[in-house]
Amino acid sequence: MASPLAERMQESFQEHVQEDLLMDCMRCGFCLPACPTYIMTGQDETHSPRGRIALMKAVRDGVVKWDGSVEEAFDVCLGCRACEPACPAGVQYGTLIEETRHAIQEAKPISLKEKVIRKVTFDGLFADQKLMTGTVKLIALYQATGIQKVARKIGFMDLFSTQLKEMEAVLPKVALKKPKRETKPLSTKVAFFTGCLMETMFQQTNQRTIELLNMLDVEVEIPPGQQCCGALHGHSGEVPKAKRNAEKNIRTFDHDDYDFIVQNAGGCGAFLSEYGKLLGTEDAARFSRKIIDISSLLVKLGMLEKLPHTNNVSSAIVTYQDSCHLRNVNGVWREPRALLQAAPGYQYQEMPNAAGCCGSAGIYNILQPEMSAKILKEKMKGVIEVAPMKVVTSNPGCLLQMKVGIEKEGLSHQMEAVHIVDFIYESMINYKKGV
Amino acid sequence: MLLWIDEIRGIVGDANLKTSAAHLTSYSYDAAAGFQSLPNAVVSPASTEEIQKIMLVCQKYLVPIVPRGSGTNLAAGTVPTSGGIVLLFNRMNQIIDFDEANLCIEVQPGVITLDLCNYVEARGLFYPPDPSSMKISTIGGNVSENSGGLRGLKYGVTKDYVMGLKAVLPNGDIIKTGGKLAKDVAGYDLTSLLVGSEGTLGVITEITLKLIPLPQTQKTGIAYFHSLEAAASTVSEIIAAKIIPATLEFMDRGTMDAVELFMNLGLPADAEAMLLIEQDGAVETVSSDVAKMIEIAENNGATSTAIANSTEEANRLKAGRRSALSALARKRPTTILEDATVPRSEIAEMVREIQRIAERHQVEIYTFGHAGDGNLHPTCLTDIRDEEEMQRVDAAFAEIFEAAIALGGTITGEHGIGEMKSPYLEWKIGPEGISLMKAIKQAIDPNNICNPGKLFAKSTKPRVVLQYG
Numbered sequence: 021m022a023s024p025l026a027e028r029m030q031e032s033f034q035e036h037v038q039e040d041l042l043m044d045c046m047r048c049g050f051c052l053p054a055c056p057t058y059i060m061t062g063q064d065e066t067h068s069p070r071g072r073i074a075l076m077k078a079v080r081d082g083v084v085k086w087d088g089s090v091e092e093a094f095d096v097c098l099g100c101r102a103c104e105p106a107c108p109a110g111v112q113y114g115t116l117i118e119e120t121r122h123a124i125q126e127a128k129p130i131s132l133k134e135k136v137i138r139k140v141t142f143d144g145l146f147a148d149q150k151l152m153t154g155t156v157k158l159i160a161l162y163q164a165t166g167i168q169k170v171a172r173k174i175g176f177m178d179l180f181s182t183q184l185k186e187m188e189a190v191l192p193k194v195a196l197k198k199p200k201r202e203t204k205p206l207s208t209k210v211a212f213f214t215g216c217l218m219e220t221m222f223q224q225t226n227q228r229t230i231e232l233l234n235m236l237d238v239e240v241e242i243p244p245g246q247q248c249c250g251a252l253h254g255h256s257g258e259v260p261k262a263k264r265n266a267e268k269n270i271r272t273f274d275h276d277d278y279d280f281i282v283q284n285a286g287g288c289g290a291f292l293s294e295y296g297k298l299l300g301t302e303d304a305a306r307f308s309r310k311i312i313d314i315s316s317l318l319v320k321l322g323m324l325e326k327l328p329h330t331n332n333v334s335s336a337i338v339t340y341q342d343s344c345h346l347r348n349v350n351g352v353w354r355e356p357r358a359l360l361q362a363a364p365g366y367q368y369q370e371m372p373n374a375a376g377c378c379g380s381a382g383i384y385n386i387l388q389p390e391m392s393a394k395i396l397k398e399k400m401k402g403v404i405e406v407a408p409m410k411v412v413t414s415n416p417g418c419l420l421q422m423k424v425g426i427e428k429e430g431l432s433h434q435m436e437a438v439h440i441v442d443f444i445y446e447s448m449i450n451y452k453k454g455v
Numbered sequence: 456m457l458l459w460i461d462e463i464r465g466i467v468g469d470a471n472l473k474t475s476a477a478h479l480t481s482y483s484y485d486a487a488a489g490f491q492s493l494p495n496a497v498v499s500p501a502s503t504e505e506i507q508k509i510m511l512v513c514q515k516y517l518v519p520i521v522p523r524g525s526g527t528n529l530a531a532g533t534v535p536t537s538g539g540i541v542l543l544f545n546r547m548n549q550i551i552d553f554d555e556a557n558l559c560i561e562v563q564p565g566v567i568t569l570d571l572c573n574y575v576e577a578r579g580l581f582y583p584p585d586p587s588s589m590k591i592s593t594i595g596g597n598v599s600e601n602s603g604g605l606r607g608l609k610y611g612v613t614k615d616y617v618m619g620l621k622a623v624l625p626n627g628d629i630i631k632t633g634g635k636l637a638k639d640v641a642g643y644d645l646t647s648l649l650v651g652s653e654g655t656l657g658v659i660t661e662i663t664l665k666l667i668p669l670p671q672t673q674k675t676g677i678a679y680f681h682s683l684e685a686a687a688s689t690v691s692e693i694i695a696a697k698i699i700p701a702t703l704e705f706m707d708r709g710t711m712d713a714v715e716l717f718m719n720l721g722l723p724a725d726a727e728a729m730l731l732i733e734q735d736g737a738v739e740t741v742s743s744d745v746a747k748m749i750e751i752a753e754n755n756g757a758t759s760t761a762i763a764n765s766t767e768e769a770n771r772l773k774a775g776r777r778s779a780l781s782a783l784a785r786k787r788p789t790t791i792l793e794d795a796t797v798p799r800s801e802i803a804e805m806v807r808e809i810q811r812i813a814e815r816h817q818v819e820i821y822t823f824g825h826a827g828d829g830n831l832h833p834t835c836l837t838d839i840r841d842e843e844e845m846q847r848v849d850a851a852f853a854e855i856f857e858a859a860i861a862l863g864g865t866i867t868g869e870h871g872i873g874e875m876k877s878p879y880l881e882w883k884i885g886p887e888g889i890s891l892m893k894a895i896k897q898a899i900d901p902n903n904i905c906n907p908g909k910l911f912a913k914s915t916k917p918r919v920v921l922q923y924g
């Protein structure tokens with residue numbers, strides 16, 4: 021007899037996971053070579069997109085009874101969506117895994133501890149940017165007062181997983197005060213979706229995003245009251261909360277005079293660009309159509325021509341680590357490379373498997389530290405082969421992860437992971453000065 | 456827990472035998488629609504010797520053993536429909552010996568086809584068989600199914616490149632057949648017997664493959680047509696002109712639509728059919744052959760023709776063709792692909808016949824395939840949940856098989872019989888053929904533990920009478 025949990029799970033899958041989307045998969049296996057977890061597990065079908073879709077269907081149809089092994093198969097998915105561009109049948113895997121996580125979240129009993137963490141994270145931190153800023157202020161204080169050093173010394177961080185500890189070591193210095201930002205009134209009008217992590221830990225990058233756009237005669241507005249995009253909620257099965265955030269953002273950005281809504285975090289951008297699909301309303305679709313990533317916008321507005329030229333051939337290598345969601349969901353991979361190829365003072369070199377996930381994948385590196393570390397190790401082999409001075413990324417999660425990778429390999433004396441905005445900004449400034 | 460599982464666990468180690476619900480489910484299917492069955496265990500051996508020991512345990516307890524590469528089989532050949540163990544080769548995926556002096560390579564079955572191709576091409580040699588799933592299919596799977604590909608008409612299929620095998624027989628014997636030999640007539644050709652035997656005669660554990668020099672260059676062209684007939688007659692005329700291209704692929708309107716949605720190749724929306732043409736070899740021959748083929752296409756009313764400007768463009772066109780089957784899957788919930796093959800002179804007639812059959816049964820069938828070697832892939836888009844429609848689909852496919860056989864063709868050119876087509880095998884080879892094949896199976900695998908239920912059906916489908924006209 022099926023356990024009550026198994027029965028509840030089947031019902032929840034029937035309610036939340038769309039059968040028609042499951043039927044789109046004809047099981048050809050073309051997704052397999054694109055899947056990082058399939059490769060890293062020595063080709064274990066259970067950890068492939070085709071396997072997970074078969075499992076979703078099997079749970080839904082009652083062919084398999086819910087147990088830990090089934091749950092693990094879904095947990096191990098990075099959600100990088102590299103399987104989508106590889107799929108000739110157009111299977112919407114991203115939607116399916118989110119629906120699956122939603123179904124699990126609804127049916128699974130959660131411990132009180134997890135409940136509290138989820139509540140604080142999803143209803144508190146990532147629902148309200150003011151709170152997030154407050155938290156980051158704590159981090160800043162923690163760093164500024166030297167408690168960080170003490171904490172590191174006494175091994176305070178031993179309380180956390182190794183992965184978190186490594187993350188902590190590469191946290192950027194957070195400024196205590198938000199700088200005041202000027203925006204010039206100009207012809208093209210762009211609204212800036214600042215992103216919770218970008219706005220807190222990588223504030224300088226956001227400042228430079230505005231300055232780069234100003235250099236291209238763009239007026240940038242930061243509509244007040246914007247929320248976390250909801251990606252974190254959506255990817256963790258908290259779909260109603262993702263929708264709540266989406267609705268607030270759509271209202272906040274609802275102005276006809278914005279030509280674009282720009283963002284500089286690949287993960288957020290992909291989620292924002294799918295609000296239309298998430299909510300199914302015309303307002304949401306209009307919002308999503310305006311979403312653009314910073315690299316695409318810079319290229320569109322002529323940054324390639326504006327970048328200073330230098331005749332000096334440089335031996336300094338720059339390479340690019342794709343943001344999975346920017347590439348696999350939004351199809352953007354040429355633009356960042358075009359920018360890096362045009363930037364003075366560096367030679368662009370593609371690293372092996374640049375399109376493959378780095379293992380950051382939102383909070384995956386915290387939830388699945390082992391697999392994440394394995395993937396990162398493999399990723400670093402490619403980095404080492406190219407031996408760049410700069411590893412450029414388009415998403416805060418990837419940026420932190422690449423920083424961890426560089427630190428772990430003991431390479432921080434010779435290379436650095438940077439956000440593409442900072443890289444381009446520094447090219448503009450340094451070469452103007454003739455450095 | 457079953458006793459035999461513990462014995463096999465003892466052979467491969469705990470980490471290499473999986474029995475979790477998730478594992479049993481994810482090895483319960485392959486790429487053939489409508490087949491699913493759970494195994495009892497999923498096993499990853501590391502060597503021929505381990506497979507020998509596993510075989511002896513399976514023999515002792517009469518446990519079915521189903522070898523599986525990457526599970527891209529299109530005829531349910533790797534679905535464990537009688538339970539037992541699914542045998543994986545993910546730990547047997549090494550190149551054993553690359554032998555330039557003898558123009559051959561020895562590999563383990565788990566090597567991915569594309570990896571092998573890239574490996575030898577980097578060393579100036581060529582392994583031509585290129586099934587559409589080559590990015591993920593394994594050499595072991597290709598050998599067991601005798602897979603074809605886009606280059607079949609000029610270079611042949613997998614069997615034309617297998618020089619020798621090592622295999623574990625159902626009684627536990629390890630045999631070596633053939634070798635690094637261009638000539639070898641010592642007794643029955645056991646290599647040929649094992650190639651394409653779909654795992655029913657034992658487990659192949661090592662493969663020696665023939666390599667040829669890498670062609671100097673290649674060139675790819677495309678031609679679009681207003682009618683299927685114009686494309687088909689172009690194919691016939693190319694062959695009649697004594698040109699054997701490396702690739703001569705065909706796609707109809709519906710297939711082009713689906714591929715275009717996936718790849719954005721810029722295929723014209725008003726063409727009814729297209730041919731993808733490729734020649735390889737010495738520079739002068741390649742240029743003149745491709746020019747001649749394009750001319751023949753134009754004389755047959757091609758609405759437009761083009762030659763790929765770069766290797767990248769050519770590769771994208773070929774990738775588009777390789778994705779055809781899966782791309783078609785986006786149109787309806789269930790995709791059933793067939794593999795009917797006719798003598799190449801009958802291509803036009805076969806294409807017309809498929810259209811007539813689809814109309815008669817009111818089913819949605821699109822056709823693409825290897826026009827140059829007569830191997831077509833009529834693909835039916837349907838919904839497995841709709842019983843009434845599925846009956847019409849079955850009837851249509853039965854007629855397609857019948858039509859192919861009537862034209863001197865076969866029910867499968869390169870996918871194998873598996874379980875899906877087993878009810879039709881007798882149509883092609885007759886009761887005498889079935890009885891000989893069964894005698895071979897009985898002699899080698901008397902207890903029927905090697906991939907049971909494949910090739911031989913419990914009952915043959917009654918033949919349909921075709922209404923021509």
